[in-house]
Amino acid sequence: MEIERCSACKRPYSIDEIGIRGPGGSEPEPITCPHCAHTYNQRSSGTFRTHALSAEQEKEYNEKHPI
């Protein structure tokens, strides 16, 4: 699981890469912000699932990674 900050609304969310098909065959797959639905593509041989952080996790992330 990775945590990334949305470039549009600046809120963090977690990204899981699921269903990886193995090496090769990577294609641009959408990553959608769960807060504002901003979407961008990143190459992957799987699919990205995004999740909002809990209020506590979000607060902790913001403290560790100030904007």
Ligand SMILES: [Zn+2]
């Ligand atoms: Zn966003």
